[in-house]
Amino acid sequence: MNYSLVKENTYNDSMKLMKLQNDLGSIEGVTNCGVAMGTPENIKQFRKAGLISDESSDLEKISPNDLWITVEYSTTDALSVIEEKIENHFNRKISEDKSEDDVEFTPKTIASAVRRLPSANLAFISVPGRYAVIEAIEAINKGLSVFMFSDNVSLEEEIKMKTLAEKRKVLVMGPDCGTAIIAGAPLGFSNVVRRGKISIIAASGTGLQEICCTIHKMGGGVAQAIGTGGRDLSSEVGGKTFSRALEALSQEDDTEVIILASKHADGDVIERIVRRAAKTKKKIVTCFIGSEKPVEDIENGVFSASGFEHAAAVSVALSKSESLPEPPTKHTLQIEMRHTIDAEVGRFSKQQKYVRAFFTGGSFSDQALQIFPDYLESISVYPHQDGFLKLVDPDASQGNCIVDLGDDYFTHGRLHPIIDPSQRMDRLKREMNDFSIRVILLDVMLGYGAHPDPAGLLAPIILEGKKKFEEKGQYLSVIVNICGTEKDVQNLDEQKEKISRTGAIVLDSSRKAALLACLIGSA
Amino acid sequence: MEDKILKLFEGPLSIVNIGVDELLDHLSELNGEVLNVDWKPPSDDNLEILKKVLTANI
Numbered sequence: 001m002n003y004s005l006v007k008e009n010t011y012n013d014s015m016k017l018m019k020l021q022n023d024l025g026s027i028e029g030v031t032n033c034g035v036a037m038g039t040p041e042n043i044k045q046f047r048k049a050g051l052i053s054d055e056s057s058d059l060e061k062i063s064p065n066d067l068w069i070t071v072e073y074s075t076t077d078a079l080s081v082i083e084e085k086i087e088n089h090f091n092r093k094i095s096e097d098k099s100e101d102d103v104e105f106t107p108k109t110i111a112s113a114v115r116r117l118p119s120a121n122l123a124f125i126s127v128p129g130r131y132a133v134i135e136a137i138e139a140i141n142k143g144l145s146v147f148m149f150s151d152n153v154s155l156e157e158e159i160k161m162k163t164l165a166e167k168r169k170v171l172v173m174g175p176d177c178g179t180a181i182i183a184g185a186p187l188g189f190s191n192v193v194r195r196g197k198i199s200i201i202a203a204s205g206t207g208l209q210e211i212c213c214t215i216h217k218m219g220g221g222v223a224q225a226i227g228t229g230g231r232d233l234s235s236e237v238g239g240k241t242f243s244r245a246l247e248a249l250s251q252e253d254d255t256e257v258i259i260l261a262s263k264h265a266d267g268d269v270i271e272r273i274v275r276r277a278a279k280t281k282k283k284i285v286t287c288f289i290g291s292e293k294p295v296e297d298i299e300n301g302v303f304s305a306s307g308f309e310h311a312a313a314v315s316v317a318l319s320k321s322e323s324l325p326e327p328p329t330k331h332t333l334q335i336e337m338r339h340t341i342d343a344e345v346g347r348f349s350k351q352q353k354y355v356r357a358f359f360t361g362g363s364f365s366d367q368a369l370q371i372f373p374d375y376l377e378s379i380s381v382y383p384h385q386d387g388f389l390k391l392v393d394p395d396a397s398q399g400n401c402i403v404d405l406g407d408d409y410f411t412h413g414r415l416h417p418i419i420d421p422s423q424r425m426d427r428l429k430r431e432m433n434d435f436s437i438r439v440i441l442l443d444v445m446l447g448y449g450a451h452p453d454p455a456g457l458l459a460p461i462i463l464e465g466k467k468k469f470e471e472k473g474q475y476l477s478v479i480v481n482i483c484g485t486e487k488d489v490q491n492l493d494e495q496k497e498k499i500s501r502t503g504a505i506v507l508d509s510s511r512k513a514a515l516l517a518c519l520i521g522s523a
Numbered sequence: 524m525e526d527k528i529l530k531l532f533e534g535p536l537s538i539v540n541i542g543v544d545e546l547l548d549h550l551s552e553l554n555g556e557v558l559n560v561d562w563k564p565p566s567d568d569n570l571e572i573l574k575k576v577l578t579a580n581i
Contacts (some may be wrong), residue, residue, distance in 0.1 A: 145531050288577065
């Protein structure tokens with residue numbers, strides 16, 4: 001039996017939609033449900049989940065601003081509970097904490113918000129991407145800097161926002177900016193780290209998180225961690241946010257070392273940024289994943305690093321005037337993890353060939369792309385990059401494969417996989433029916449904004465997968481890179497323990513995890 | 524020239540939050556200043572015109 005409801009012109013943000021969906025899914029007798037705004041991407045997802053057919057009459061009238069609820073249930077008792085939950089969701093009472101006055105004067109626009117909060121200096125924007133530029137321009141014109149968590153924003157709109165921000169002398173972090181720490185305040189996905197003398201500018205969300213966590217682990221501290229959005233160092237955007245952030249940090253007394261980090265970036269833009277950085281009086285560490293050669297100018301205090309962990313290590317050493325550490329290599333890792341590698345390698349069957357990586361962000365994907373080709377062949381990548389095979393269907397892996405599940409394709413109309421791991425869990429369940437796999441490589445991100453217990457959700461799937469392979473006389477190797485600190489809300493030690501108990505290998509470095517996956521996968 | 528950004532870096536942050544309220548709940552716990560906006564999307568019929576008008580002089 002099916003219950004379907006379309007509420008016209010009713011906007012709910014992704015978190016509220018997820019909460020309602022979870023509430024409906026927990027009703028006894030409910031077998032499947034979907035709650036989403038009526039965008040074409042969500043309709044496609046509903047079709048894939050078997051929640052709608054082409055003949056559904058709701059399809060004719062639904063628009064992207066309509067909220068669509070569809071529930072499949074198997075018992076007649078479930079219907080009244082479904083209706084009650086939905087009614088309660090939309091008739092949510094004012095909480096005891098809020099007076100009627102608070103609700104009455106809740107601002108509905110940035111303009112009215114700034115009148116209510118004249119000290120406002122930052123707009124945090126997480127509305128659906130197609131509306132984000134409108135809010136950003138209003139905020140910039142009011143003199144606010146912008147942190148844009150929203151993705152699915154066009155390149156043209158990004159250039160417009162950042163050009164306007166230059167004129168108004170404010171900063172635009174984003175779009176698709178996952179993380180920042182500004183004035184000690186964690187924004188978006190971010191970890192609890194010590195304050196200190198190292199600042200980071202990064203076109204790389206999960207990369208920025210790993211750098212911050214590693215700095216903290218090594219005894220250093222973070223002054224500012226500025227996310228710029230993944231396209232800032234493209235030729236089109238030209239490093240607008242990078243440049244503004246660098247100028248400001250060069251004048252900031254608390255900052256002694258600046259890390260410049262990015263996944264794929266334009267060579268000319270990098271060169272311009274680094275030339276400018278060399279003129280500051282700060283020590284500079286560069287970490288440009290995918291750059292053809294190390295970007296450094298040691299005479300002028302610019303040092304290059306190999307990977308996020310190494311960038312953090314070099315910056316901590318510079319901040320303490322210590323000698324600079326070497327990056328981890330295949331050889332150092334083989335020595336360090338010899339027993340682990342030997343224990344994994346001897347257990348595969350002949351039909352097992354492939355390494356598959358499923359990341360929650362592009363930074364770890366790009367880092368893996370620099371490492372995989374030295375060990376593996378015929379690598380498919382989503383989103384596609386030159387020099388690699390294209391995944392015909394992003395939802396179905398082939399051969400050796402790296403998939404960034406944080407890409408716009410997977411997050412359109414859905415929560416980011418760091419917040420809601422369910423999409424990756426569904427993907428993993430499918431993958432674990434493919435007995436040609438040797439190694440699955442994953443990342444788990446902790447901190448603010450992340451799921452409260454990602455390891456708790458992942459562990460049973462890993463266990464089930466390993467059991468399936470064992471029943472076939474085969475072995476599935478699973479490697480998990482956990483990024484977080486001991487001060488994060490998820491309890492780092494507990495998260496590591498939950499994954500370790502499944503027999504998966506747990507590391508705290510994305511580069512080491514990618515190297516290990518290759519060493520085990522190619523042996 | 525960089526006063527506004529340097530002041531941002533000095534803190535404290537005073538944030539107008541447009542979108543998902545829960546993303547900044549932790550800042551309220553840390554005594555940060557966050558004002559949530561009760562945002563609703565504009566009509567899709569007007570969206571492209573609105574964008575053109577806003578970005579015309581940039």
